[in-house]
Amino acid sequence: MPIRLRLLVTSALLVVFGLACPSAWAQYSSTLEGTVSDQSGAVVPAATVTTSNEATGVTQNVLTTSAGYYRFPALPGGVYTVKVNLTGFKNWTREHVRLESTQTRAVNVTLEVGSATAEEVNVTAEAPLVETSQARVSRLIEENQIKELPLVGRNFFNLVVLTPGVTG
Structure with missing residues (x-):
């Protein structure tokens, strides 16, 4: 009986310490977020925002909220292409958006009113990588x-x- 009790106590302690150390289970992930607006500064709801990891080709899609806000949580660090599409506006693309591990990066988008034909605006120049939302x-x-x-x-x-x- 003492061996069985000792095994039970040891197992319970392992479970408690395993649950008490969430950093042991933590994943290093980044967040990409921003707002989508038109040329007048009005927010654009229901726009489709797509990220594509340039190394792996993995893509994710979200729709902007009624406030024009979008967010991609838990992205692995890497280089991404961000695209925004909405009927009545020109397609918008920014390539080579670098996300460092555990970084929150804001990419705000201004869409241009476009015709029914598919016109696309490619943004290739990018502002230098400066973290403005957190001091670290x-x-x-x-x-x-x-x-x-x-x-x-x-x-x-x-x-x-x-x-x-x-x-x-």
Whole structure:
């Protein structure tokens, strides 16, 4: 009986500690959000917003709310193409939108009134990546950088000092 009780207590403790550490189950994901408006500044509801991961080709669609707002939560970090379509407006596209891990990125869209034929507006220039919604310092370290760095003992904690503003 004591062995069975010991096993039960050990199992219960493992479950409690497993549930008490949600960071152990956390996923590193990014969020893409923004508003869609027309040239006069009025919000555009029910526009279809599509994201496509340029590396994997995975696409997701959402409709803008009555306030013209859209949100893609839980996107993996990467480079995306964002498209906005609505009847009566020209199609809008922005390519090479980079999402870093755990970043919330705003892409606000201004649609131009268009004819019934399918005209498309491609935005290729992009503003520099500046985080304005949160005050934090972060950096994405690519796999090839990790392979080429002379890390002592290949300890991943040594990568922390590569982030700007981090010491020790």
